[in-house]
Structure formats: C-alpha cells, structure tokens
Amino acid sequence: MRIDAHQHFWHFDPIRDSWINDSMKVIQRDFxxxxxxxxxxxxxxDGSIAVQADESPQETQYLLELSNKHTWIKKVVGWVDLSAKDIEAQLERYQEEKNLAGFRKILQALPPSAMExxxxxxxxxxxxxxQFTYDILIFPKHLKATIELVKKFPDQAFIVDHLAKPDIKNGEFESWAKDxxxxxxxxxxxxxxxxxVTEADWKGWKKEEFKPYLDHITNSFGTERLVYGSDWxxxxLAASYNDVFDLAWDYFETFSGDEKxxxxxxxxxxxxxxxS
Structure with missing residues (x-):
C-alpha cells in the first residue's frame, strides 16, 4: 500500500490560521x-495521513470526521493538551477513535526547554x-532537547517531521547532521x-540541493525507518504535489523494490x- 504520511486539511480562518501570512497567499484558502x-x-x-495544523480539540474532531467519511484517509495525527491534568482520561476516551493514530504539538514555536x-x-x-504515536515538529535548535526526550521514553513510537527542518536554503548542514x-x-x-522544499528557496530550489540531506537521513535511519510525506x-509554497513526490521518488529510484x-x-x- 502506498501512503502519503503527512498532509493537512483546513477551512482557512485568517485569525486562527495567522501563521499563514501574506507571503503564503497561495495557501490562504480552504483545502x-x-x-x-x-x-x-x-x-x-492508496491513502494518506491527515496531520493537525491547529492546536485545538476541534481540529482533532474535524480530521476524524473527514477520516470517517473518506476511507482513504487512513489515520489522523491530532492534537491534545499533553500538559492537561486530565490527560489520561482524555487519552482513554480517544482510544475509542479507531482512526486516531496519535498526536502532535507544535514544538517548533516554543523554546527547546518546553520539552523538559x-x-x-x-x-x-x-x-x-x-498505543498512541507522537509526531515531533521541531527546528534544528530543538534537536539536542529532542535527543534527551526520545531517550527518556524508549517504548514510545516517535517520528520526526520534515527532517527536523534543516536550513537548506542557506546550506546549513554540519550541526544538524551531527545531532x-x-x-x-x-x-x-x-x-x-x-x-x-519549504526549507529551501521557495522560488529557486534545485533538486541537487537536497541530496546531502537525503543521503544523511538515509544513512542515519536506514530505509526501514524512513516515511514519505508530501506536506500538502x-x-x-515552493512546489506542486507532483514535484514533491518526484523529488523523493527520483532520489530512491535506484533502491530495491522492498526499500521503496x-x-x-x-x-x-x-x-x-x-x-488496510
């Protein structure tokens, strides 16, 4: 089964979705x-995984309703207030949602100390x-704190989104690669x-710019722990859906059928x- 493991849906609200500023007019609409x-x-x-874009219980419910209506939305990564006093009761209730895989917090907007x-x-x-997963959304400055977080919970299923957002546009590599x-x-x-593509030059990126980063995550994680997602x-903002898919597909073209x-x-x- 072929899966797009990272995409979003929203009814655009300029107040709620203020992160979508005027430099992002192409996505200032409903999807x-x-x-x-x-x-x-x-x-x-064959299917996709819908990931939260807003930090609210309403967002999680909205995505779950879509997944119940469209069988090809295989799973949802929602949001829950992990710091809530009643978090265990909330997680127990959420267990009833068969399409809810796990949760994500927008850690990239917070200092690394938030993970402590x-x-x-x-x-x-x-x-x-x-049995809920956790998507880690961070920048490279959060990586050292993330190392400590993941180390604390060896039985938790974690996945880091977007390669931890290295600054591809400015060619920053060494510190990110080490962490x-x-x-x-x-x-x-x-x-x-x-x-x-959104960490590169939106208007002028070139395919070869991504190779060192793809080489490094492939060498680091191995093909058995890499997961493709479009971030549509x-x-x-920087590429069409087809361009994003082809960028990854072309890189892994020479890998074995099982690896792909x-x-x-x-x-x-x-x-x-x-x-299924």
Missing part, C-alpha cells in the same frame, strides 16, 4: 479531501500506554521524508498501525 484525491490518484497513492516541562513529559509518558545522527540511534524513532498543501515499498507506504503502515 479539502476533494482537492487532494486527484493528486493521490495521479501517483497511485514535567506536565508535558507526563503526557508523553502516557501515550505508549494507550540527527545521534537522534537516529534510538530505534523507536522514525523520520519523515517531507517538508524539504504547505508544500505548494517501505519508504512510500509500508513503513507508515507499520508506524501508524494501518491495516
């Missing part, structure tokens, strides 16, 4: 499952009890091959517990 489906079909992708807060750590600690290598030593952590519609099947679907199915 629905109907908008995505033709792209999936063009690349013979006791209430947040308590929430992370409970996720594995209820990613250390982070990848945790076998409970996967990495999404996603979000690269955010990717539209893993990266473009089977690894996501394993990580997010997708059965």
């Amino acid at each position: 629905s499952p109907e908008d995505l489906l033709s792209h999936l079909m063009s690349k013979k992708i 807060e006791k209430s947040f750590l308590n929430g992370i600690r409970l996720l594995s009890k209820y 990613i290598k250390v982070l990848s030593s945790n076998p409970n952590l996967y990495c999404k091959v996603s979000g690269m 519609p955010v990717c539209l 099947a893993g990266i473009f679907g089977e690894n996501a199915c394993k990580f997010y517990r997708i059965n």
